[in-house]
Amino acid sequence: MKEIFVRLDKCNGCRGCEIACAVEHSATKNLFAAIFESPRPHRRLYVEPFHERGVPILCRQCEDAPCLAACISGAIWRDQARGGVVMQRGERCIGCWTCIMVCPYGVIGRQQNGRRIALKCDLCPDRETPACVAACPTRALVYTEAEAWAKGMRQGAATTIAAAVGR
Amino acid sequence: MTARSICPGTNAVLAVAEREGYATIWDRYQAQLPQCGFGLLGSCCRMCLQGPCRIDPFGEGPQVGNCGASADTIVARNLARMIAGGTAAHSGHAKHLAHTLWKSAHGQASDYPVKDEAKLRGVAARLGIAPDDKETPELAAEVAEMALAEFSERHAPLAWAATTVTKGRVETFLKYGVVPFGIDSAIAEVMHRTTYGVDADPVNVLLGGVKCALADYAGMHMATDLADILFGTPKPVVTKANLGVLKAEAVNVAVHGHNPVLSDVIAQVYHELDEEAKAAGAKEGVNLVGICCTGNEVLMRHGIPPATHSVSQEMAILTGALDAMVVDYQCVMPAVATAAECFHTKIITTLPIAKIPGAVHVDFSEERAREAAKEVIRLGIEAYQRRDPKRVNIPLDAAKPAVAGFSTETIVGALSLVNKEDPLKPLIDNIVNGNLLGVCLFAGCNNVQVTQDQNFMAMAKELAKANVLLLATGCGAGAYARHGMLTPEATDEYAGPGLKAVLTAVGQAAGLGGPLPLILHMGSCVDNTRAADVAVAVANKLGVDLDKLPVVASAPEATTEKAVAIGTWAVAAGLPVHVGIVPPVLGGPTVAKVLTQDVKDLFGGYFIVEADPAVAAGKLVEAIKERRKGLGIG
Numbered sequence: 001m002k003e004i005f006v007r008l009d010k011c012n013g014c015r016g017c018e019i020a021c022a023v024e025h026s027a028t029k030n031l032f033a034a035i036f037e038s039p040r041p042h043r044r045l046y047v048e049p050f051h052e053r054g055v056p057i058l059c060r061q062c063e064d065a066p067c068l069a070a071c072i073s074g075a076i077w078r079d080q081a082r083g084g085v086v087m088q089r090g091e092r093c094i095g096c097w098t099c100i101m102v103c104p105y106g107v108i109g110r111q112q113n114g115r116r117i118a119l120k121c122d123l124c125p126d127r128e129t130p131a132c133v134a135a136c137p138t139r140a141l142v143y144t145e146a147e148a149w150a151k152g153m154r155q156g157a158a159t160t161i162a163a164a165v166g167r
Numbered sequence: 168m169t170a171r172s173i174c175p176g177t178n179a180v181l182a183v184a185e186r187e188g189y190a191t192i193w194d195r196y197q198a199q200l201p202q203c204g205f206g207l208l209g210s211c212c213r214m215c216l217q218g219p220c221r222i223d224p225f226g227e228g229p230q231v232g233n234c235g236a237s238a239d240t241i242v243a244r245n246l247a248r249m250i251a252g253g254t255a256a257h258s259g260h261a262k263h264l265a266h267t268l269w270k271s272a273h274g275q276a277s278d279y280p281v282k283d284e285a286k287l288r289g290v291a292a293r294l295g296i297a298p299d300d301k302e303t304p305e306l307a308a309e310v311a312e313m314a315l316a317e318f319s320e321r322h323a324p325l326a327w328a329a330t331t332v333t334k335g336r337v338e339t340f341l342k343y344g345v346v347p348f349g350i351d352s353a354i355a356e357v358m359h360r361t362t363y364g365v366d367a368d369p370v371n372v373l374l375g376g377v378k379c380a381l382a383d384y385a386g387m388h389m390a391t392d393l394a395d396i397l398f399g400t401p402k403p404v405v406t407k408a409n410l411g412v413l414k415a416e417a418v419n420v421a422v423h424g425h426n427p428v429l430s431d432v433i434a435q436v437y438h439e440l441d442e443e444a445k446a447a448g449a450k451e452g453v454n455l456v457g458i459c460c461t462g463n464e465v466l467m468r469h470g471i472p473p474a475t476h477s478v479s480q481e482m483a484i485l486t487g488a489l490d491a492m493v494v495d496y497q498c499v500m501p502a503v504a505t506a507a508e509c510f511h512t513k514i515i516t517t518l519p520i521a522k523i524p525g526a527v528h529v530d531f532s533e534e535r536a537r538e539a540a541k542e543v544i545r546l547g548i549e550a551y552q553r554r555d556p557k558r559v560n561i562p563l564d565a566a567k568p569a570v571a572g573f574s575t576e577t578i579v580g581a582l583s584l585v586n587k588e589d590p591l592k593p594l595i596d597n598i599v600n601g602n603l604l605g606v607c608l609f610a611g612c613n614n615v616q617v618t619q620d621q622n623f624m625a626m627a628k629e630l631a632k633a634n635v636l637l638l639a640t641g642c643g644a645g646a647y648a649r650h651g652m653l654t655p656e657a658t659d660e661y662a663g664p665g666l667k668a669v670l671t672a673v674g675q676a677a678g679l680g681g682p683l684p685l686i687l688h689m690g691s692c693v694d695n696t697r698a699a700d701v702a703v704a705v706a707n708k709l710g711v712d713l714d715k716l717p718v719v720a721s722a723p724e725a726t727t728e729k730a731v732a733i734g735t736w737a738v739a740a741g742l743p744v745h746v747g748i749v750p751p752v753l754g755g756p757t758v759a760k761v762l763t764q765d766v767k768d769l770f771g772g773y774f775i776v777e778a779d780p781a782v783a784a785g786k787l788v789e790a791i792k793e794r795r796k797g798l799g800i801g
């Protein structure tokens with residue numbers, strides 16, 4: 001399963017990912033129309049400030065997902081057909097916010113106007129690459145398999161270590 | 168990915184670019200996607216060092232900047248600064264011409280004699296300079312002094328605006344406090360009122376933008392007047408357009424940019440170097456072609472064929488047949504130098520304020536105009552000898568015939584052949600009797616976000632069918648030239664019966680033996696005031712103001728800040744103005760509403776933002792019909 005990984009040193013805090021996310025989760029999927037929609041489209045990832053840097057925080061699609069375990073209405077479910085993406089269906093949501101309470105990353109949001117509905121990252125089921133990843137101008141967000149990401153990290157570490165011992 | 172262009176010339180060369188791996192503006196655009204939402208909405212403020220501040224368009228994040236500026240304040244300020252940028256460009260062009268005329272009048276620029284004395288005397292009379300007993304240089308000096316004085320802080324409204332619009336417009340502009348008293352001072356005022364902590368009322372900022380746009384109008388009118396005085400008022404010319412005008416057996420030199428100060432002199436001298444070109448092996452000598460609006464300038468006055476325009480400017484180089492591209496300023500993409508790295512083409516910059524990395528610079532000044540013009544052509548002849556014939560791909564089939572040269576004077580002159588005493592009467596009669604539904608001016612650029620020429624072509628066909636008289640300037644006119652729309656044949660093919668009858672009657676009277684072209688090419692983008700002059704004359708004759716006329720304008724593929732300035736003064740002049748690109752204003756809901764609705768109550772004009780060309784044409788037809796109804800001719 002491909003997931004979104006973050007190269008923290010690359011984020012310049014432009015929030016392009018947040019806008020792209022909200023537009024992708026709008027009815028029209030068009031920026032100029034989406035800003036006039038009601039209910040207002042909502043981002044599902046968040047660029048949090050830390051000192052002078054932006055830190056994109058987004059759903060990790062946990063295996064033992066606290067939000068899924070805590071959802072008493074069956075609104076949150078796991079899409080096995082898409083490799084286990086943790087999904088949320090608004091029609092079942094009762095707006096109790098238990099999922100918000102238990103998510104360790106704080107990445108479950110609320111619909112701003114209209115009915116009380118929890119909203120979370122669904123890895124953009126209509127797209128090959130999630131909208132946030134496609135929107136990132138510095139490629140800080142990477143959509144890949146966990147093993148591919150780890151391999152890249154290992155190669156980076158290997159380069160550093162090899163250089164340190166003069167190889 | 169949507170199609171990049173519907174221009175046969177562009178597409179033929181793009182196929183080569185794809186095969187050979189040359190990157191063009193369309194590739195760079197793909198790399199930019201998706202573009203920043205804050206930028207697209209205009210809700211990012213970078214005007215102080217505490218920023219940048221961005222307003223969340225979805226209402227969750229910040230709704231004001233650090234200083235408390237709202238989305239509307241930020242959007243209005245950004246828009247006003249775009250207008251100031253456009254005004255600075257147009258009026259910089261005009262100022263350049265004013266200095267040239269001054270030098271000409273004082274014997275410092277012998278290559279620039281006054282070519283159109285009647286125009287000089289007409290402009291002087293309009294400005295209130297008594298011409299009767301003055302010699303040409305004395306009068307030219309006075310007009311030049313008056314032009315230069317327009318830029319600084321005057322004690323009276325700009326003469327080039329006040330003397331060229333209707334009395335009703337002057338009153339409206341005074342009423343809303345938007346009369347500019349100096350071109351440079353209007354630009355500076357926008358910069359002042361939009362800087363940190365000055366004008367925060369979005370509507371007031373927009374009115375500041377309107378004031379600056381009227382200064383833009385004045386600068387543009389001046390540019391056209393002075394260019395006509397120095398280089399002649401355009402008369403009808405017949406030529407060919409599109410990349411097929413490049414010649415395999417000639418030294419191909421393109422002039423690119425905007426100002427005729429340089430390009431007109433090149434057009435005057437290039438044949439003097441034919442023998443040198445032939446000696447270098449080019450059997451057909453020197454072939455001069457135009458790109459963008461300086462191309463329109465030399466097309467209008469010399470019939471120099473336009474090769475291409477706007478987004479496809481790199482294509483001229485990628486034909487492998489262009490030996491030199493001589494540029495002045497505005498709309499010259501730095502990418503032309505990158506494209507030229509793959510070929511033998513010399514890119515030559517000529518003005519101290521506009522240099523490009525990778526180009527050679529030949530200093531151009533009025534004092535040594537002809538000498539500099541020959542120098543750049545010789546660089547082309549030199550480069551020609553390094554041209555690789557195996558890499559030449561000229562899309563010869565793409566060359567289309569084109570008729571241009573429709574200055575205000577040409578149009579009125581043609582009408583006077585129908586009615587000598589009252590030239591405007593045939594035009595007005597045909598609008599009243601419904602043969603002509605109204606008039607639409609197509610202006611502006613191509614834009615990489617739109618399939619090149621698609622909106623221009625679709626809208627012109629719709630409006631022609633609806634019997635709307637079509638005028639065009641700038642790269643819009645260029646688009647129509649490249650597609651064969653500036654021809655009598657296009658009139659036969661696309662004009663509705665009423666429009667066809669009128670164009671045929673005028674064409675017959677003018678001795679053409681057939682109709683006028685479907686679309687009348689009125690000049691470069693700086694020449695939009697030529698169309699305004701026709702509208703003002705009609706309004707004055709009818710005794711109504713401009714905001715009552717069935718006249719509309721459209722920039723269906725707009726790109727530049729100059730287009731924003733033009734669109735704004737056209738709205739202030741009272742016209743419904745269509746824009747086919749969503750401008751960066753939607754982040755400010757009040758601003759968007761003012762521009763598309765509320766402004767109508769102030770000036771009569773308003774913006775119509777519509778990306779679909781068929782829908783846009785329908786909206787323009789409706790706007791024209793609404794005005795016909797207002798005049799009681801509905």
